[in-house]
Amino acid sequence: MHELSIALSILDMVALEAIKKQAREVKEIELEVGRLAGVDISALTFSLQTAQRYSPFEKAHVRIVEVAPLSRCRLCGREFSPQKIFDRCPYCRSDNTELVQGRELRLKSILAG
Ligand SMILES: [Zn+2]
Numbered sequence: 001m002h003e004l005s006i007a008l009s010i011l012d013m014v015a016l017e018a019i020k021k022q023a024r025e026v027k028e029i030e031l032e033v034g035r036l037a038g039v040d041i042s043a044l045t046f047s048l049q050t051a052q053r054y055s056p057f058e059k060a061h062v063r064i065v066e067v068a069p070l071s072r073c074r075l076c077g078r079e080f081s082p083q084k085i086f087d088r089c090p091y092c093r094s095d096n097t098e099l100v101q102g103r104e105l106r107l108k109s110i111l112a113g
């Protein structure tokens with residue numbers, strides 16, 4: 001159900017973009033989903049298919065771009081691929097790290113007709 005509510009809010013964003021672009025139809029929906037966003041991509045894909053049937057965007061093709069996680073160590077400044085959000089730096093073992101990318105869940109673009 002988590003993914004279904006995400007799907008519904010994505011379609012809301014699509015509607016907003018479609019209005020801004022004065023689109024008559026939406027052909028493609030492109031999403032960016034980070035691997036650490038806590039979203040199951042296959043569940044999201046299925047939820048979107050379901051939700052789209054109840055929306056004006058039933059025929060839109062959904063493209064999901066997965067974003068690989070990337071962290072930066074605040075101590076040594078190096079970048080690495082974390083397994084989880086607050087991973088230690090593999091170079092200096094510091095826990096003073098920040099996730100630069102990998103948690104995004106956003107509408108990247110729509111292709112309007
Ligand atoms: Zn470090």
